[in-house]
Every structure is written in C-alpha cells, then in structure tokens.
Amino acid sequence: xxFQKLDYLIxxxxxxxxxxxxxxxxxxxxxxxxxxxxxxxxxxxxQTYKGLLNNNYAxxxxxxxxxxHTRVQDLSKNYKLKLFPTYSxxxxxxxxxxxxxxxEISDKSAQDLFDKxxxxxxxxxxxxxxxxxxSIPNMTLQxxxxxxxxxxxxxxxxxxxxxxxxxxxxxxxxxxxYPLSKISLKYAQFMEKQxxxxxxxxxxxxxxxxxxxxxxxxxxxxxxxxxxxxxxxNQKAVEIIQHSNDVVEVKVLESTEKDSKYSQNEIxxxxxxxxxxxxxxxxxxxxxxxxxxxxxxxxxQKIQNLTQSYDVGNVIKxxxxxxTPFWRNQNLNGNAFCYENPFITDIYDMSCSHSQNGILQVFxxxxxxxxAQKLSKSEFRTKIIQALVSIFGRExxxxxxxxxxxxxxxxxxxxxxxxxQIGKLEQTGESPVQEFADFNTQKNQNIFFVGTETSQSFNGxxxxxxxxxxxxxxxxxxx
Numbered sequence: 014x015x016f017q018k019l020d021y022l023i024x025x026x027x028x029x030x031x032x033x034x035x036x037x038x039x040x041x042x043x044x045x046x047x048x049x050x051x052x053x054x055x056x057x058x059x060q061t062y063k064g065l066l067n068n069n070y071a072x073x074x075x076x077x078x079x080x081x082h083t084r085v086q087d088l089s090k091n092y093k094l095k096l097f098p099t100y101s102x103x104x105x106x107x108x109x110x111x112x113x114x115x116x117e118i119s120d121k122s123a124q125d126l127f128d129k130x131x132x133x134x135x136x137x138x139x140x141x142x143x144x145x146x147x148s149i150p151n152m153t154l155q156x157x158x159x160x161x162x163x164x165x166x167x168x169x170x171x172x173x174x175x176x177x178x179x180x181x182x183x184x185x186x187x188x189x190x191y192p193l194s195k196i197s198l199k200y201a202q203f204m205e206k207q208x209x210x211x212x213x214x215x216x217x218x219x220x221x222x223x224x225x226x227x228x229x230x231x232x233x234x235x236x237x238x239x240x241x242x243x244x245x246x247n248q249k250a251v252e253i254i255q256h257s258n259d260v261v262e263v264k265v266l267e268s269t270e271k272d273s274k275y276s277q278n279e280i281x282x283x284x285x286x287x288x289x290x291x292x293x294x295x296x297x298x299x300x301x302x303x304x305x306x307x308x309x310x311x312x313x314q315k316i317q318n319l320t321q322s323y324d325v326g327n328v329i330k331x332x333x334x335x336x337t338p339f340w341r342n343q344n345l346n347g348n349a350f351c352y353e354n355p356f357i358t359d360i361y362d363m364s365c366s367h368s369q370n371g372i373l374q375v376f377x378x379x380x381x382x383x384x385a386q387k388l389s390k391s392e393f394r395t396k397i398i399q400a401l402v403s404i405f406g407r408e409x410x411x412x413x414x415x416x417x418x419x420x421x422x423x424x425x426x427x428x429x430x431x432x433x434q435i436g437k438l439e440q441t442g443e444s445p446v447q448e449f450a451d452f453n454t455q456k457n458q459n460i461f462f463v464g465t466e467t468s469q470s471f472n473g474x475x476x477x478x479x480x481x482x483x484x485x486x487x488x489x490x491x492x
Contacts, residue, residue, distance in 0.1 A: 019047050022263060022288035024250055026050030026240075027057025028231065029463045029478040030294035032088075035238040036486060047286065048240065049248040049263065051295075051425050053271055055235060058296075058426055059475070061226025062332075066414045069365050069372060070226040071332040073418045074426075075475050076363075077220035082476035084483070085230075089223065092233035096221040100362040103341060105348035106404055107180060113404060133161055141198070141205045154201055155193040158182060179352035183359065186379045191326040203445075204472070224366055227475070248284075249275050252304040253291065258457045261291040275424075290459045290490070297323040297466050299425060307460070312452065319448050323466070327421055328429025329377040329385055331397055334414035338364050338371025340405045347373060349404045356385040356396050360404070373401065373409075382429070386419065393417065430473060446472060453489045461485055 021037055023030045026048050037043045058074040065071060078085050078096060089096055107114040137157070152160075162178055186193055223229060235241075252264040266275055267282040275281060293300060301320040307313035340347050340362070347362025358381050363374035375397055377385045385393050394415065401409035420426035449467040452458070463485050468477030 017287070018260065019286065019288040020045040021290045021292060022046075022261070022286055023048045023292045023294060024263065025057065025294035025464070026052075026055035026244060026246075027294060027464070027478070028059055028234075028475055029465065029482055030057075030292070031055060031231065031234050031240060032479055033292055033294060033463055033482045033485070034240065034243060035234060036482060037490075038238045038243070041486075046243055047288075048244045049250065049265065049286065050244065050246050051249040051275075053246050053273065055240065055244065055246075056228055056231040058420065059227050059231050061228035062416055062418065063226065063228075065332065065334050065372075065416060067334075067368060067370055069334055069368050069370055069414075071330070071363065071372065071374070071416060072222075072227050073330060074420065074429075075227050076222060078223065078475070079220055082471065082474060084479040085475050086221075088234070088479065089230060092230065092237070094229055094233065095224040095366075097224060097366045099220050099222055100338075100341075100364060101219075101346050101348075103344045103346040105346060105350070107350050107352070108354070108400075108404060109175075109179065109352050132165070136161065136165075138205065141202045143202075152198045153194050154196045154198065155182075157198055158193065180350065183350055183352055186358070191324075192379055222363075222366075230475075247273055249273075250295075250303050252306070253460070254306045255308050255460060257308070258459055259289045261288050261459060262286070263288070263291065290461070292461045292463060292485075294463045295425075296325070296464060298325050298427060312455070315448070316452055319445060322445075325426075325428030326430050327379060327382040327386075327419075329382045329417060329419045331375040331377070331393075331417040332363065332415070333373050333375070333397070333401070333409075333412040335371040335373070335408075335412050337369060338362060339408045340371070340373075343405070345405070347371075351400060351404075354381070354396075354400055356381055356388070356393065357400050358382075360401070373405075375401075378429070382419065382421075386421070390417070450484075450488075453485060458489065461489055 020043055023034055023046070030048055030050075034046060034048055037046060060073040062071045062073055077099065078089075086096065104115045140157075158178070182193060235244075247268045247270070248265045249268070250263055250265050252262075254262040254264070256262060263286045265284050265286065267284050268275055268279055270279050273279060297320040301317070301323065305313055305317060307316070338347065347360065347364075349360040351357040351359065356377055358376045358378040360376070361374050363372045364370065365372065385396075388396065394417070398409065398412075419429070421428050446467060446469055449462050450469065453461045453467075463478075463481045465471075465473055465475070465477035465481065468481040469484050470480055471477035
C-alpha cells in the first residue's frame with residue numbers, strides 16, 4: 014500500500030480522546046497524530062449551555078465531581094479552574110401522597126423508616142462486596158429492594174411503606190438512569206466496584222461543581238496541546254479495517270453541515286485515513302454502529318458481542334432561572350424528590366457561584382424521561398411549573414429564563430449518563446472492563462479502546478475517562 018500513514022489516530026474528541034492526545038503529544042513526543050470527531054465541536058457528553066440570561070450557565074451532561082475524583086481535581090487545578098460545593102444548606106423535600114415531607118419529618122413512624130435508609134445502604138453495599146453472587150443469579154435491583162422491604166420494614170401504614178419504597182427506588186434509578194427491573198445484582202456489583210456512588214442514597218451530597226461549567230475543562234485541555242492542529246471535525250466513522258498489525262484504515266463520511274445528522278439530504282464526502290495505531294474513544298453504544306473488520310475473526314466477534322450489549326439510559330435536564338434562589342429563604346436547599354410525579358424524578362439547586370440569580374435544575378430520569386418525551390414541549394413545561402409551585406410555592410411562577418435538554422435526540426450521545434452493559438455479564442460472568450483490558454493488551458495489538466465505559470475504576474464518571482487513558486498508556490502503549 015502507498016499512502017500517508019499516521020502514527021496514531023484517535024476516534025472521538027471527548028474528554029478521554031483529548032486527554033489521550035495531550036499525553037501522547039506532550040509526554041511521548043508523538044507528533045504524527047490526528048483526532049477525528051463526528052460532530053462540529055469537541056467535548057462529547059461534556060457540554061455547557063452558556064445561553065442563560067445574566068451570564069448564567071447549565072451543564073447538560075457531566076456536572077458533578079466527587080471528592081475521590083482526584084484526576085479531575087488535579088487537572089482542574091493545573092488549568093486554574095475553580096471548583097465549588099453544590100449548595101446543600103437547609104432541608105430537602107420529599108413529595109408523596111399530596112404532601113411535602115421535609116428532612117425533619119414530624120411523623121415518627123415515617124422518620125424511623127427514613128432512618129432505615131442508612132441500614133439499607135450498609136446491607137446493600139455489604140451484599141455487593143461479596144466475592145460472588147451465585148445463589149440468586151437472576152435477581153434484579155428491583156427484586157432486592159422488594160425483598161429488603163419485606164424482610165426489614167414492619168409497618169401497618171401502607172402509605173408510609175410506599176413512601177420508603179419509592180424513596181429508595183427513586184434514588185437507585187437516579188444513579189443508573191435505567192429501570193431497576195433490568196439491572197441485575199451482578200451488574201450492580203460491577204458498578205459499585207467501579208466507583209458508582211450508591212452512598213448518595215444516604216443523603217450525602219458533597220459533590221463539587223466547576224465554575225463556568227465543565228466545558229471549560231474541555232476548552233483548557235484542548236488549548237493545552239493546541240488541539241486544532243490535530244483535529245478534524247464532522248468526520249463520522251463508518252468502517253474500520255485492520256489491514257495488518259501496523260495498518261488500520263478508518264473510512265469516514267465528511268459533512269460540511271454545521272449540525273450534521275449525516276442524512277441522505279446532505280452532501281457527504283467519503284474519505285479514508287490510515288494509521289499505525291487506532292485509539293477508539295467513542296462510547297461502546299455508539300461504536301457498535303461502525304462496521305468492523307479485524308484480522309482475527311475471533312477477536313472481531315468478541316468485541317462486536319461486547320459493544321452490541323451496551324445500552325444507555327434516558328435523562329432530561331431542565332433549568333429555570335430566577336432573580337434569587339428564593340427557596341433558601343424558606344430554609345430549603347432546593348433538593349426535592351418527586352416520587353409520584355410521572356415526569357419528574359428530582360430537583361436541585363444549580364445556582365452559579367458568581368451570580369445572585371437562582372437556578373433550579375429538574376431531572377427526569379429513566380422511565381419518567383420516556384414519559385415526558387411523549388408530551389409536547391409546552392405541556393412538559395407546564396408540568397414542571399406545576400410541580401415546582403406545589404413544592405416551593407407561587408414564587409416558582411416567576412422564572413425569567415428556561416432551558417430543557419435531552420441527549421437522546423443527539424445521534425452521537427443517544428441518552429444520558431454512561432453506557433450500561435445489559436445482559437452479557439449475567440450470561441458469561443465476564444466483566445466488560447476486563448474484556449476491554451484483555452483486548453487492549455493482546456500481543457501486537459494496534460487497536461485500543463479508552464473512555465469511561467472501559468475504565469478499571471470510576472466507570473461512568475469523568476474520572477473514569479481520564480483513568481482509562483492512564484491505564485492504557487501504562488499497560489498497553491508503554492513507549
């Protein structure tokens with residue numbers, strides 16, 4: 014073959030792809046490198062909407078940084094990006110049975126049930142930390158939750174019992190963005206070992222946020238290695254062909270449209286890129302739509318089976334901007350849990366640290382997001398306002414800006430949070446992370462996977478995206 018060949022081609026311009034390029038360029042001295050991004054901008058699932066009035070902003074994808082996310086914190090510090098705690102002073106509200114129950118619940122029997130949340134989490138984590146869950150292979154998170162309540166909750170008050178059940182179920186689904194009836198305990202065990210924060214069920218809320226929005230991290234990272242010199246936008250990969258152990262061809266469709274959907278109505282140019290090494294940083298549930306031809310048919314079948322098993326949850330984020338965070342004057346922290354609302358999961362105070370304005374962020378997660386998407390935009394807005402008024406009072410009517418967003422409409426994200434591997438773990442017992450690691454460390458390998466779904470730790474978080482790159486460079490690409 015006679016063609017110009019890259020040393021490294023990185024597929025995907027999200028956090029892991031950019032971080033990988035930066036490390037290869039600045040630490041390994043590799044200059045013959047290119048990043049291909051299907052969209053017309055970098056960042057992937059990290060996007061900040063900066064169009065709210067008065068210079069307010071809203072993180073549409075990743076937004077929270079946990080105390081144990083040391084890579085993200087170190088990178089933020091290096092780029093002089095300030096982190097600040099999510100507002101948590103005051104009481105939360107639990108909306109149930111037409112009532113607004115606060116953290117300080119006057120009904121002692123109800124308070125006792127809420128106190129059992131700590132007990133549930135301790136038992137749940139202890140159960141997940143067992144080496145094997147073999148006696149109940151078909152048990153789901155929903156099964157376990159039902160069993161816990163039957164075994165541990167003694168009350169004749171069905172309303173209070175339902176409140177407790179919905180409290181736990183709502184919090185668990187908020188962590189996964191996927192129906193509990195479809196997540197096995199084996200997969201929950203895998204998630205917990207990868208750093209998924211099930212302790213949030215206990216009301217711990219010490220997450221950090223980034224001033225100006227998390228997209229600032231993407232911008233600083235790109236500036237750090239002058240990404241524009243190595244970046245090609247609007248390049249949708251459609252086929253990957255491994256010609257030899259040192260030649261991989263990536264076929265793409267190039268679009269000139271600003272927000273290309275790569276439809277038949279657009280003018281698309283077919284191109285090919287050739288590289289010695291290919292690093293794939295797109296999520297597995299996106300990668301599975303790319304045709305793949307590997308030299309080893311067994312490896313090809315294994316990676317196709319692995320990526321085909323991935324799915325992604327459904328999340329809608331809606332932001333309402335107010336003159337002030339008026340709920341704080343009521344000794345409320347802005348957190349509300351809407352158990353019986355068919356369209357809304359929970360609400361948080363997402364006010365910007367630099368602003369006197371207040372922002373309420375409304376989450377619609379999992380099945381509630383799916384139901385919300387059946388409404389028109391105006392109907393959904395009405396439902397949200399009605400819910401806010403019922404929780405925080407008539408001042409909720411006085412918002413002066415509104416923005417709602419769902420990644421499910423984005424063909425290169427397709428949902429919310431990170432991808433979940435559904436079904437395969439239960440069938441084979443193999444960890445998806447270990448399968449990616451095994452693929453990455455094969456002898457004479459020149460195709461590699463990075464990204465939060467492939468990470469050995471903090472799978473599903475920004476921290477996992479960074480650590481997946483560190484692991485690859487330490488274990489697979491050592492020179």
